Amino acid sequence: MQTTSTYKILVVDDDPDIVEMLHYNLTREGYHVAQAGNGKTAIEEAQAFKPDIILLDVMMPVLDGIAACRQLRDISEFRHTHIIFLTARSEEFSEVAAFEAGADDFLTKPIKPRALLSRLAAFKRRDAQQDEISNVIEIAGLRIDRTSFAVYKGDSKITLPKKEFELLSFLAATPNKVFSREELLHNIWGSDVYVIARTVDVHIRKVREKIGEENIRTIKGVGYKFNTD
Known part of the structure; x- marks a missing residue:
């Protein structure tokens, strides 16, 4: 687990005033900070x-944040990097589109430094908790290695982005127990991160596409469970 002083944050925004403000507040807290003015340069x-962690503006020239996020998630070394979108209130911006692209969270402009630092601290706490997990789950034909974020089905390795992996791992750790969307949001995204219940549905669909429909069952009106029946 990294300390604050070694955590590296990439700030991506085409507004130099926002970049300067974020750079100042983050470096004052001991983070190492780099910056970029558009999605292409960000990659x-x-x-x-x-x-x-990447703080990524949505509306930018050359390559917008949504497209940049998708491209970053296609690069193996960034599949588990935290990506937080920055979006203006006036933008016609869909939270589902952000999470579809692979975002972990989003913040609304104008950015409040205290809120941002609190959000970053939440991600660091979850990283620390994940570092303490060192077991492997073998269930229903799957082998889930929670130390290397790897999933195996038979001889095939399945690559999942971090949030999809955490969701699968959480459900598989307590098979046949039904969790509501609210419980999954709290346990996977945390209470410090604002996301909508639809986010869970999006991630469940993506996990099913990769591991098969049979492992995660929808309990209508309640939530989801990892199925071993």
Whole structure:
């Protein structure tokens, strides 16, 4: 687990005033900070800087945040990097579109430094909790290695983005127990992160596409469970 002083954050926004404000507040807290002014440059900078967290504006020239997020998630080393979208209230912005692209969270502009630092601290706490997990789950033909974020079905390795992996791992750890969307949101995204219940449905659908429909069952009107029946 990294300390604050070694956590690296990439700030991506085409507004230099926002970049300067975020850079000032983050470096004052001991974070290492790099910056980019559009999505294309962000991808190049991410590959050189290797950030732990990316703060990504939505509306940018050259390559917007949604497209940049999708491209970053297609690069193996960034599949588990935390990506937080920055969006203006006036933008016609869909939370579902953000999470479909692979976002972990989003913040609404104007960015309040205290709220941002609190959000970053929440991600760090979850990283610390994940570092303490060192077991492997073998269930229903799947082998879920929670130390390497790897899922195996038979001889095939299945690659899942971090939130999809955490969701599968959480459900599989307590098979046949039904969890409501609210419980899943709280346990996977945390109480410090604002996401909608639809986010769970999006991630469940993506997990099913990769591991098969039979492992996760929908309990209508209640939620989801990992099925071993």
